[in-house]
Amino acid sequence: DAGVIQSPRHEVTEMGQEVTLRCKLISGHNSLFWYRQTMMRGLELLIYFNNNVPIDDSGMPEDRFSAKMPNASFSTLKIQPSEPRDSAVYFCASSLKRADEKLFFGSGTQLSVL
Amino acid sequence: DQQVKQNSPSLSVQEGRISILNCDYTNSMFDYFLWYKKYPAEGPTFLISISSIKDKNEDGRFTVFLNKSAKHLSLHIVPSQPGDSAVYFCAARNAGNMLTFGGGTRLMVKP
Numbered sequence: 095d096a097g098v099i100q101s102p103r104h105e106v107t108e109m110g111q112e113v114t115l116r117c118k119l120i121s122g123h124n125s126l127f128w129y130r131q132t133m134m135r136g137l138e139l140l141i142y143f144n145n146n147v148p149i150d151d152s153g154m155p156e157d158r159f160s161a162k163m164p165n166a167s168f169s170t171l172k173i174q175p176s177e178p179r180d181s182a183v184y185f186c187a188s189s190l191k192r193a194d195e196k197l198f199f200g201s202g203t204q205l206s207v208l
Numbered sequence: 209d210q211q212v213k214q215n216s217p218s219l220s221v222q223e224g225r226i227s228i229l230n231c232d233y234t235n236s237m238f239d240y241f242l243w244y245k246k247y248p249a250e251g252p253t254f255l256i257s258i259s260s261i262k263d264k265n266e267d268g269r270f271t272v273f274l275n276k277s278a279k280h281l282s283l284h285i286v287p288s289q290p291g292d293s294a295v296y297f298c299a300a301r302n303a304g305n306m307l308t309f310g311g312g313t314r315l316m317v318k319p
Contacts, residue, residue, distance in 0.1 A: 098251070129309075136214075136311030137252070137297060150306065185251050196242070197307070199251025 098188050100200035108208050112174040115203045117186035119167050124190070126169050127197060128161055131183040143169065176207045211235045212300050214310035221317050227285040229313050231298035234279065238300035242307070243272060243283050246295040255296075256283070288317045 099118040107113055119126055128140040141151040146163040154161070158177070163169045173180055183204050187197035213232045221227045229243075239260045244252035258265040258272045258281070265272050271284045285292055295312045302308065 135210075137299075137309035139306060139308070142306070187251070196254045196257070197252075199253065201249065201251050 098186060098198050098200035100184075100186055100203050102203060103201065104204045104206075106206045106208065107176055109177055110175045111207075112172065113176045113180075113205060113207070115171040115173075115184050115186075115205070117169045117171070117200060119169070119186075119188040120198055121167065122190065123188035123198070124166065125188060126163060127187045127189075128169070128171050129185040129187065129199075131185065131202070137185070140171070173205075176205075178207045181205055181207050210311070211238075212298060212308045212310040214296075214298060214313045216313050217311070218314040218316070221288045221315065223290055223317055223319050224287045227283075227288045227292065227315055227317065229283040229285075229296050229298075229315065231281045231283075231310050232279060233281075233300050235300070235302065235308075236279070237302055238308075239303070240301040241272070241274060241281050242299045242301070243270075244297045244299060244309075246297065246312070252297055285315075288315075290317050290319050293317045 101116045125144050127142040130138050140153045141161045142149055143163045159173055161171045183202045185199050185202045187199040189197050211234050242257040243255040245255045246252040256267050256270050256272050258274050263274050274281045293316050295314050297312045298310045299307045
């Protein structure tokens with residue numbers, strides 16, 4: 095198995111533009127997490143899904159952020175419009191079951207909003 | 209309000225010596241604690257964990273200690289190796305099965 099796959103690895107965009115980050119889960123995993131890493135706040139949980147259903151989105155910073163799971167193996171995180179303070183590394187992670195704390199992380203997307 | 213804190217952003221250790229990484233938490237409802245390791249340009253990977261009913265868990269060169277009364281856990285790496293150089297995150301699980309991560313500590317092991 096290739097593990098959790100994220101794309102793109104790097105994204106540079108201008109303020110106001112829409113950004114879409116993509117994530118492919120490990121086959122058979124049914125929980126999906128989106129995290130954001132910044133110097134100031136470390137790893138923050140943005141949202142998590144279980145069986146394609148959003149369970150907790152309290153970490154999503156603003157309405158500019160939205161996440162979807164159109165099917166059991168794929169998720170997107172969209173920022174519209176993007177702002178410079180959104181610059182960070184965004185990770186998605188998956189696990190085999192909802193209560194499994196041993197998450198498998200993707201390599202992340204480095205987002206820079208100019 | 210950070211519920212999980214790693215107060216040392218970086219740590220430098222000589223190869224062969226012990227590395228001690230510390231983590232403090234504030235939420236007494238956390239019932240499971242983990243350490244993740246992260247290399248540059250990669251995602252974090254699970255390293256070792258401990259249940260709140262234990263005070264020590266050992267796996268090879270890695271040992272995690274938990275002091276519930278002090279709300280403190282630590283990761284010991286003995287002996288430290290250059291390949292251990294990475295960012296280490298501690299994480300804690302709450303009743304809702306959510307993980308809260310600390311800010312990370314960058315460990316540098318010098319040959």
